Amino acid sequence: MNYFDYQAGTLHAENVPVDKIAEQYGTPVYIYSRTAVENHWKAFDEAFSAYPHLVCYAVKANSNLAVLNVLAKQGSGFDIVSMGELARVLAAGGDPAKTVFSGVGKTEQEIEYALQHGIRCFNVESIPELDRINAVAGRLGKKAPVSIRVNPDVDAQTHPYISTGLKENKFGIAIEDAREVYRSTQAMPHLNVVAVDCHIGSQLTSVSPFVDALERVLSLIDELAEDGIEIKHLDIGGGLGIHYRDETPPTPAEYAQALAPLLKDRELEILLEPGRAIAGNAGILLTKVEFIKPTEAKCFAIVDAAMNDLLRPALYQSWQNIQTVKQHSHTEVVSYDIVGPICETGDFLGKDRELAIDQGDLLAIRSAGAYGFAMSSNYNSRPRAAEVMVEGDKVHLVRERETINDLFAGEHVIQA
Ligand SMILES: Cc1ncc(COP(=O)(O)O)c(C=O)c1O
Numbered sequence: 001m002n003y004f005d006y007q008a009g010t011l012h013a014e015n016v017p018v019d020k021i022a023e024q025y026g027t028p029v030y031i032y033s034r035t036a037v038e039n040h041w042k043a044f045d046e047a048f049s050a051y052p053h054l055v056c057y058a059v060k061a062n063s064n065l066a067v068l069n070v071l072a073k074q075g076s077g078f079d080i081v082s083m084g085e086l087a088r089v090l091a092a093g094g095d096p097a098k099t100v101f102s103g104v105g106k107t108e109q110e111i112e113y114a115l116q117h118g119i120r121c122f123n124v125e126s127i128p129e130l131d132r133i134n135a136v137a138g139r140l141g142k143k144a145p146v147s148i149r150v151n152p153d154v155d156a157q158t159h160p161y162i163s164t165g166l167k168e169n170k171f172g173i174a175i176e177d178a179r180e181v182y183r184s185t186q187a188m189p190h191l192n193v194v195a196v197d198c199h200i201g202s203q204l205t206s207v208s209p210f211v212d213a214l215e216r217v218l219s220l221i222d223e224l225a226e227d228g229i230e231i232k233h234l235d236i237g238g239g240l241g242i243h244y245r246d247e248t249p250p251t252p253a254e255y256a257q258a259l260a261p262l263l264k265d266r267e268l269e270i271l272l273e274p275g276r277a278i279a280g281n282a283g284i285l286l287t288k289v290e291f292i293k294p295t296e297a298k299c300f301a302i303v304d305a306a307m308n309d310l311l312r313p314a315l316y317q318s319w320q321n322i323q324t325v326k327q328h329s330h331t332e333v334v335s336y337d338i339v340g341p342i343c344e345t346g347d348f349l350g351k352d353r354e355l356a357i358d359q360g361d362l363l364a365i366r367s368a369g370a371y372g373f374a375m376s377s378n379y380n381s382r383p384r385a386a387e388v389m390v391e392g393d394k395v396h397l398v399r400e401r402e403t404i405n406d407l408f409a410g411e412h413v414i415q416a
């Protein structure tokens with residue numbers, strides 16, 4: 001289902017014409033569909049209903065409190081990678097006992113904070129991290145639940161910057177070393193080994209890398225059983241891709257079906273950490289055309305959103321669909337580079353797009369709900385965009401646009 005579609009020639013978010021949102025809240029503005037967020041989460045929940053399971057939404061994809069709150073109300077768990085993300089989960093009404101903590105560089109302060117809030121599990125990525133968690137837990141008189149993130153050395157067949165399950169990536173512990181590491185972890189007095197986890201990359205568009213990784217991880221679990229180490233849950237990570245352009249990624253149901261032959265006779269609780277597949281196509285970025293600038297080589301449409309608002313095109317040369325908010329126009333169709341006002345040649349949102357646009361028109365950048373606002377910055381001293389969430393015909397402002405004063409709040413000049 002598409003939650004952003006044309007009705008009577010105007011792009012709508014659910015039942016709201018998006019030009020009305022621009023009128024009220026200005027541009028650039030991120031617009032999320034509550035129904036999309038909910039339905040995308042439910043699709044995972046239902047797909048894995050044959051097993052005890054918990055869908056832990058990856059907060060990094062879109063950490064707006066309203067998004068987290070909508071998911072928490074459905075019973076979602078969360079995958080976090082920092083103290084800040086845990087604080088967001090708590091502020092949004094999420095349950096720390098359904099929260100797993102991933103990431104390669106957890107500080108003592110973060111570990112302590114997570115232990116004090118009783119998180120479900122630490123997904124541990126190295127031996128020194130095990131030592132650190134053991135020490136902090138000991139100091140607090142607690143036992144920390146841990147999982148070891150294994151790196152199965154599987155090619156996720158995705159962009160090299162978002163592939164995480166290869167030997168040369170910084171993530172996890174090599175699968176061939178994992179058995180030994182589990183043995184020594186068992187001997188650490190303040191750790192409680194409960195799980196195995198893995199996450200091989202993001203924007204995967206076929207099931208085979210997931211299947212390969214799962215086979216390897218399950219044989220590790222069998223070896224651990226021989227060593228008397230009982231694994232209670234298996235966290236299979238996130239990474240399921242979405243449709244941006246011409247990809248046809250598996251649905252959560254197809255993904256679950258592909259894993260079913262491997263999982264069906266196991267007494268394991270399955271945890272998942274999807275981010276993009278829940279938030280990506282639940283959001284758009286709305287921007288206004290400031291100027292049309294024809295040059296000898298190209299025609300540029302200069303818009304009021306930039307790489308500071310949506311970094312993915314600049315960082316990964318990723319393609320996201322760009323549409324005019326008004327479906328029909330008397331202007332001729334021209335090939336445009338859609339660029340922002342930032343002083344970088346890499347500041348583009350789309351290249352060579354055939355569009356009919358005029359100065360002042362609104363454009364929608366699709367599939368912007370994940371790794372959109374979450375990766376935004378203040379580069380060029382640009383206040384970050386507002387965020388709204390639509391629900392049927394209602395619009396909620398879920399993050400105010402930053403002000404100029406917000407830009408340097410907390411900065412100090414030196415006196416004298
Ligand atoms: C450990 C971990 N879990 C989950 C995710 C979410 O990934 P995706 O948004 O591709 O589902 C990521 C990001 O790739 C991650 O690093």
Ligand SMILES: N[C@@H](CCCC[NH3+])C(=O)O
Nearest residue numbers: 060162202203312370371
């Ligand atoms: N930020 C990336 C995904 C990174 C996944 C995080 N582990 C993207 O926009 O595609």
